[in-house]
Amino acid sequence: MFITFALITLLGALGMLLQKNVVVAGLCMVAAFFGVAGLFVLLANPVAAALQIIVYTGAIMVLVLFVIMMLNSHQEEEAQASHPVQRWLSLALLAVLALGGVKLVMGSAGLKALAEKGSTMPQAMTLEKVGTALFADHLLGFEVAGLVLLAAMIGAVALTKRNL
């Protein structure tokens, strides 16, 4: 299961990276988000999976696709004719970083210990737990998140509309 969702996720992301058509790329990304949602299910976290699909796929990606349509930029104007330095340096860097990342994960003793210890711990993430944590410990964060949303809304309007 894990490998399936992981592959869906990564291949979706890869498809997004490589796909010339922006709309198709966006759809690839939706696939990747679904993959992530699957992973969340595997992580015994159906709440997160649901949110992932609702918010990311349902809200954000739709918004993006909507904008893509609106801006009429289905295709990139030119092929990937970017500066070779940018391209190859990026690729080299990414390769190094990705390999390094994997090596890092494998080399981390703490992670290993955690993985072993954590597999035996209770796993379920319930809404009750989340709700308690949210309103008991993170009241401030909750309020701030609200402010962020408000600010973003005002900002978005200020950027696109003549008047509120």
Added chain:
Amino acid sequence: MTGMDAILHGGLQGYLVVALLLFFLGLATVLLRRTLLMQFMGVELMLNAANVALLAFARFRGGDAQAMVFYLFIIAVAACEAAVGLALIIGLYRHRDTTDSDRAASLKQ
């Protein structure tokens, strides 16, 4: 589970590897694609990668609700970024009639 096994069979390392690869794929999109919307999607992907890592850790920390709360906040922030980011892209498009980031390069040097 150790090493490759852990990665392949849904151990913590596996999730982290997925998260990291997702992260770098997102970064790759920002670095290699020139359409602003694509780059924006890349950023979203990077945020999502962080989410995967976060929730994987949460799972192996015994279903830590703190992390779940943070995940909620991250989603909120991602939405905010989407709103402002898309608004900026639209604003730029209105002036330049393009979403090609390489062509929005009049501010330089």
Added chain:
Amino acid sequence: MNKYYWLIPILPLLGAAFNGLLGKRAGKGAVTLVGLGTVALSLVLAVSAFLAMKGMPDHRLVLNYAEWMVTGSMSVPFGLVIDPLSGTMMLVVTGIGFLIHLYSVGYMHAEKGYARFFSYLNLFVFFMLTLILGSSLPLMFVGWEGVGLCSYLLIGYYFETDFAPQAGLKAFLFNRVGDLGVSIGMLVLFASFGTLTIADILTQAGHLAPEAGFGILTFATLMLFVGATGKSAQLPLYLWLPDAMAGPTPVSALIHAATMVTSGIYMICRLAPVYTLTPTTMTVVAWVGAATALFAATIGLFQRDIKKVLAYSTISQLGYMFLGLGAAGFAAGFFHVFTHAWFKALLFLGAGSAITAMHHEQDLFKMGGLKNKTKITFITMVAGTVAIMGFPGTSGFFSKDEILYLAYLKSPALWVVGVVAACCTSFYMWRLMALAFWGEPRDHHAYEHAHESPLSMTVPLMVLAVGSLLWGFWGVPEAFGGHFAIGEWLKPALTYGQTHAAHGHHEGPAVLLAAISTTLGLVFGFLGWSKYKAGPAWELAFAEKFPTVHRVLLNKYYVDEGVELYLLRPIRWFGNLLWKLFDVIIIDGVGVNLPGALARVFGDFTALFQTGRVRNYALSMALGAAILLYVFLK
């Protein structure tokens, strides 16, 4: 009375200040009164001081008035030292100075800058007296540089002309070269003796054996001698003196004949006990003197400007004096200074009188026949001429003979050079006399209006003429039955208790030598007179026969041109090189502006990274991330 002797130099200074600041408004009468009066008063005080000095047991009067340069181990006071040497010189300066002031009243009466002239003249007397009387080397140096300054100002007196300022500048700068030597000499002497007070130095030197401190004193005395060659126009620093004739004639008489130019000799006499310790220097002095005497005399042969002839004659005579000094005859050298002051002042003033008579015509070839028009001038000039040629019995005879005798004792070669120079002197002096006073007038217009000078000019001439003829008897040498009184008189000042310096006269063919040189002098004098008494025809013929010789001599061996070409131009070129290459290009360009320019170039380069493309920005961030991760995980 001692208390007031500081007024001897100060009075002329006050005169100078008055004439300089207020002279223009005060009017000519006041200027004359102050200008002459201060010098006269100074003369009176000088006589009093002289007598007071004579009354002292060791013939020495050292007076300190105030501190001047006092710091650390150095203590230089304002003070006077009056002894036979400085006393005599003081009288000469004030005396002849007064006469020349008097003469100037007549000579300068029509000039615009009358007050300025007297101010400079008074200032000169002040500095000259400071030079002579100063109790320490720096104070002497005050006078030394000061007379140079006055000379500069007076030569450049006609500052609106092209030539005079340049001559003045030249004089000052050549003097400065010499002053450099004096400065270095002072440094060495201070380091050697720990004091700069003349009396202390000489007293210390009196207790040293010859060549004490090996090269050091030789170096010091040589350096001081360099100064002397500058001030006294010796080889190689003589070049300024001929040009200095651009100044008014009284200036030439006072400064460039009688007083200032002899200060080199005076200084060496002043430091005689030190010089006695350094035979090497003495030899150098003698040879430089001899060479100058001959060199200048040959140039004098064919000069056409009457003052130029006298100028080269002066240089030549100064050479004699150094020859005398170098031959260890400090007294003899000084004796010649003394006699020369009289007859050369006389000759210059006479020449000035003749020039005035000819309406400021200085070309000998355009003069002629003046002996009928200007009798007094003519007669006094003859007196001066016989004195300078060394006609037996005149002052020049005794002083020159003493020098030649001593030179012979030092080295016969020096004697030969001296005699040849003497022959040349006789020749050109009589050439001058013949061209100016005999023959037919060659400029009739000027001749018609020629007239004898006023009394204020002729009286000094007469006084000087008498002096020129008679002063020689102060120093009749033993060979002629005298006992060289002046030598005895100066002895305390020249030896300062130095015992080994007292060298008795060696036996030598004194009379024979004198006879030879005098005879030759007379013969060449007659030649000069006879060839020119009818005009310059002979010279023109000579010039055609030996064009090279004549041209070289007429053009003073082309030394001026050489100096310009091989010394001044390279220096200016070098200065320009330093400025344009070193300052502007290397230091400023490479050291200062280049880093600035490089910074800008680098800035332009770094600005290129700011491409404006957001992908590039993200890449650089990714690069930064890689760096961070590398450092953290290393």
Added chain:
Amino acid sequence: MSLTPSQWAALLPLLLPAFGACLVVLMSLDKDQGTTKWIRGAMYGTALLAVAGSFWFLTSLWKTGSQPAFFQLHMDRLAQFTGIFVAVAAALTILQSWDHFHQEGWVKGETLSLLLFSVTGMMLFASTTHFVALFLGLELFSIPLYALVGTVRARSESAEGGMKYFMTGAVASSCFLMGGVLIYGLSGTFDLAAAAGALKAQGALLDPLVMAGAALMLLGFLFKVSAVPFHQWTPDAYEASPHPIAGFMSVATKGVAFIALLRVFPGSFAPMGPVTAKVQTVLAALAVATLVLGNLTALVQSNVKRMLAYSSISHAGYLMLGFVAGTPAAYTGVLFYLVIYLAMNMGAFGLLTAFGLVGEKTTFDDLRGLGWKRPAMGFSAAVFMLSLAGIPPLGGFYGKYMIFRELVGAGHVGLAILGVLASLVSAYYYLRFLVALFLQAPSAEAERLASDRPAVHAPLAGAAVLVSAAIVLAGGLIQYALADGFAKRAIVEGLGLIR
């Protein structure tokens, strides 16, 4: 969960700007907000009042000396310092924007409200060690700023700058987030101080993922302070934004990011020895790069705002040197420097408004001769520029003095020499500002334009500039009060670092 009055007092400084922001938004719903005077006045008044209230509560908190900690907040002296810092910057910005937006011809309440949101975010960002709050704070101040940069709709550059700032900023916050998640994953807590303790207890200090997490978090901070190579958004964003906003960003973002960096790395992560060492190494290297690149690039700018942007990059270099020195005195120097830097840069950007320079670009040529026309502004400009160059006896000198002193004391003589050489280079381009103001006559073209335009009337911006100049001068004259009495107490009592 109910709050005690003292906790309310500590929370109010954050709340007031947020309330203010909401109120301003409500007012700006009026269609005539740009034209009706009283609405404009009310909007600006509300904003100023909110900031002033925040300032007032903070100062009274400072005076009482109480340092409450609740929720994820630590309203300690350092947080109070930050609050005061941000409030002053915001107040100056509000004053300047009144004039600037009038000159530009449009006034909108949204800008003010976004600014106030940003202020709240900044205060939060610098007063917490809890990663969740930290991240939310970061986003709360970043997102409005993205919008503010792109807010000049008349100019395409504005949207472009905003887009660049957003894109790079989003990447940076993703990295920051990833870093925090890694730290959380290995320590099990979001509270960074607790995390450091837990990691130390586990002996996991050298774990590669911990290191990677720390590095990524550091990246987030370095992006905000615009250290090389995370600096490239800076000039573009500054050029794109309205003058007062550029000033606010240059000052507040950098300041808050440095303070948060201070709180997290030398503060919370203090137990993590290896991390601290790495931070110093990497900051030393990046400081060198920042100083060199910032100064050299600033040297060749002809656009004043870009010059100021690169200058702000180079100042990040000096401040990073303070972290390299790593002594409490050096951190005090950093805080002191920030205060002076606030005044210098707010002043410098305020000058552009005070001189009435609007339009696409502001080049040095536009400044020519203005110093003589407006002597008070000219004088202030001289104060700012010379202080930025670090010429005594102005405030900027003392900041550099403390940092360099500690740097030399810590044995980094080479870095100090590089630092002073960088100052030397910087002196050139700051002088260029003064050259234009005083040493050059205005061009004929400028004279003509000036005669066509109505006389510049920017009393509030002028006042803001004068206040800034006064702060810079005070920083030079009563530097001890500011350093020992203000900055040092924030470090010692707030962060708990004792010398």
Added chain:
Amino acid sequence: MTWLNLHPLTFLVFAPTVLGFLLMALPHALGKLARLLGFLGALAIFVLSLAWLLGHNPAAGGTVLAERTPWFTLVGLPVDYALAVDGLNLWLVLLTTFLVPLTMLGTWNSLKDRMGTFAALFLLLETGMLGALVAQDLFVFYLFWEAMLIPMYFMIGVWGGDERRYAANKFFLYTLSGSLLWLVALLYLANKAGGFNPALMAQAASALPFGVQGWLFIAFAVAFAIKVPLFPLHTWLPDAHVQAPTAGSVILAGVLLKLGGYGFIRFAIPMFPQAAMHYAKPIALLSVIAIVYGALVAMVQRDIKKLVAYSSVSHMGFVMLGLASMTVIGTQGAMLQMLNHGVSTGALFLLVGMLYDRAHTRMISDFGGVAVKMPIFTTFFMIVTLSSIGLPLTNGFVGEFWILNGTFLSGFTWGRLYAVLATSGVLLGAVYMLWMFMRVFWGPENKDEDSGTHHLHSDLNAREIAVMLPIVVLIVWMGVHPRTFVGASEAPVAALLQEIKAPAPRPFILAPAVREAAAPGESAGAHASEAPVSEAPAAHEVHR
């Protein structure tokens, strides 16, 4: 009044600033009033400084006035607000307070606009100079040292000639480059010493390894040498001088350059005696080069002001030579030479300014025969020229003479050679000054329509004469009774040299023992200057 009694120096130093800011606040239209007020204020400060500094002087050489109070620590090192006037700076302070009003008066009509601001900057500059002179704490010294830059920068940049921006920037950055590196050294030492007290810092320095001391000394020396300016760090000077308005040039030459030399004697040498002695030779060598080089370059200048500027390089070379000699005579000579140069070169710049105001040109070739048109001016110029070339009985001579003697006597082996070489500067000084004088003032009047001489219509007026007279009096006074001006510094200098264990002066010994060692008949020149040094150094350590 009690405050004034307690803080007289603070008042002296900051009164100009207060006045300056007041003048700045005056409206543009009142420029003339501001100029007058500035002058009167500066004059009052001069009178006050005379009264206080000369009136309060109980014992020559001791501290005349002093203030010391802890200022701040800035999270660490204590900085004392310490000011004092003692023998070393007494006359430099007076020179400053003297030159400021004099220069204001002398350039009364030189500026056409922004007179008030100019006067204000001038007063600010006075604060900087006075503060740097009286500061007894290195931090305070540094503050004032740097603070001087700002007003001078504007004076050159705003009121200067055509190339003023380049010159002003060059001046600023050149000087700043030295002082910034010096700041690093200062901070290094302050960290070691735990403060900026010079005595403590010297103590801390002495504990450091010699190599470190050397670097610290170099940092100090370079900062000061730029100000002096010592070859090859002098190239800012010609530009700054030529472009600066007259008043700026006067004060630049008159006071600012002095601070370099003063920095050496006050701080660099006492704090790093070993290093100072170690580096005395290169410094002296550079001084000698500066003397000759400055003179040679001055000789070929076409602009009178540039010529005077390069002459400054040459003259200040003497100062540095005297300081490097580490003898009482040499150091005292340097102290005097600083004052001399302030007076003479300041006066020269004033005179050149007066000429420029009339003729609007400074090129030598544009003149000729000025003496006919402006006799009084010519007289003053002559006197100042003579002082500049070091004619005895003027100030220039005494200083140079002492420096040369001090160097010649110096305990360093190179002293004699360098002294001899340096004398050539005296000659070259005469060459360039008098040559210029001749070309400008003498010769036939330049009748060319657009020549400088043609534009000369008036001789000096009463104001200008009033400016020049005190200078002439000073020139003679300093030349005739230098003790007035260096008496105060004698004791401190001697004490300083003793304290740092400067090598004892080495006179020549004319003792028989030495005489026998000599090879008779050796060439005198080379021998005398070097031989005794290399052959028997020990024998010459006798202190005379």
